[in-house]
Amino acid sequence: MVLVARPEVYFTFYPVGAAVSQGLVEIAGEHPVPRGEVFPAVYRREGASNREGRVLAWLICDGTKETLVRELSEEQRHLSIASIWNHEALVHYLTQEWRPEQDIGVPPEPRVPAAPPEEPKAEQPTDKPRHVRHYLYFATARVGKAVAAQLATQGYEVTSRESADGKNWLVLAEHHIRDAEQSLDSAREALARVAREHSGEYDGYEIEVS
CATH class of the missing domain: 3.30.70.970 (RraB-like)
Incomplete structure (x- = not known):
């Protein structure tokens, strides 16, 4: 009850059923989501990245609307990042006390002389299966x-x-x-x-x- 009543820090997706079936976690209890607390209407996810894995642009998702930005505002830095964490990733991020504002990516260096900004290329599928x-x-x-x-x-x-x-x-x-x-x-x-x-x-x- 105490955890449910606390303000939200961020959200992520975690396959609870699979983790329970493998004995990685145990169900200690359950509690209904407080009234008015729903899936965040606004969140962000990677829009484009380079070969080194650095994020070049973010997609700000607001309902069905998506806006591509190269640099995050202070407010956007605190938005949850849509992703799926397996058990190993969940434990790592929790023990490191990770927060979305710590993951802001690295924007591309500006060109000299300044030129009109180019649209980032869509993220390409990785060659590694x-x-x-x-x-x-x-x-x-x-x-x-x-x-x-x-x-x-x-x-x-x-x-x-x-x-x-x-x-x-x-x-x-x-x-x-x-x-x-x-x-x-x-x-x-x-x-x-x-x-x-x-x-x-x-x-x-x-x-x-x-």
């Missing part, structure tokens, strides 16, 4: 094993076993992607559809931090 794990749960081992066999034929590396709580059957589907945004969205939709078709549940994913 990134490892992704998807978690699907089913009521019985028979259904879970059937789904595992189906996904194996589709190129996934599949692990099929009883879940940590002993109540469901876990199907862990792993693969590698290069274009994180497009390939990941496509895989999530396809796996969620497979789970629904077999009366199961798609419980999120973990992606390798680059």
Whole structure:
């Protein structure tokens, strides 16, 4: 209750179901979100970066509107950064007492003589494939094993076993992607559809931090 009542510092996404099933965390309790506290309407995410991983421009997201900026204002520096943290990343950032205002990227050096600003190039997909794990749960081992066999034929590396709580059957589907945004969205939709078709549940994913 004390944690829920405190003012928000920032938000991020964390696959709780997957972490619980692996024994990385335990559910200590739950409490409803206070009235008026909703998903932040305004946040930021990377708009463009160079080969060294330095952020050259940020996208300020306000509902369906996105504004590209090269340098963050003082107010924009405190906006949450939309991202998905696996367990290792979550522990690291919490122990380091990380805050969004500490992650402002490095703007490009101005040219001399000054010239009209150029539009930043869209972020290019990395050439290095990134490892992704998807978690699907089913009521019985028979259904879970059937789904595992189906996904194996589709190129996934599949692990099929009883879940940590002993109540469901876990199907862990792993693969590698290069274009994180497009390939990941496509895989999530396809796996969620497979789970629904077999009366199961798609419980999120973990992606390798680059």
